[in-house]
Amino acid sequence: MQEQIERESIAITVKAARLTGGVLAKVFTVVLRKIQKECNSAKTPHGKQPVKKLMNHNCATNTIPLEGDRGLFNRVARKWNVDYSFHKTGKDKYLLLFKSGQADAITAAFSEYTARYMKRQRDKRPPLMERVKKAVERVTEQRKQHRERAQNRGAWRDER
Secondary structure (H helix, E strand, O other): OHHHHHHHOOOOOOOOOOOOHHHHHHHHHHHHHHHHHHHHHHOOOOOEOOHHHHHOOOOOEEEEEEEOOHHHHHHHHHHHOOOEEEEEEEOOEEEEEEEHHHHHHHHHHHHHHHHHHHHHHHHOOOOHHHHHHHHHHHHHHHHHHHHHHHHHHHHHHHHO
């Protein structure tokens, strides 16, 4: 019990001619700011982050080349609570950097990402302009066939 009290207590020393409520309030605000600053600096960011912040975690990192949809990977990685970063190497080509300690989680996230990506590619419909062009071709083909039939009917009637 004594150790817990020692861990949770804070000792503050103040040098003042007269200790008033205003001086005490200023001391507490300064102490509170210092505690919050130390607490924020001690926290490491999680999830997607810049490469510099990921390297500041003081742990080894691994890389995986990634081509495709980064947004889809972001959704999957958030689900698996992985610390990662992207480094662009070319058009739609990235290096995925992550902590070595999270290799199992990143493997699971990457396998789910590839399954979703492949399903999306399989279900992908052709672009709208392609569908419009095909529809126009079908209509023109039907018109040609209709004209040919009409001409054949006229020729057949003339032969009688």
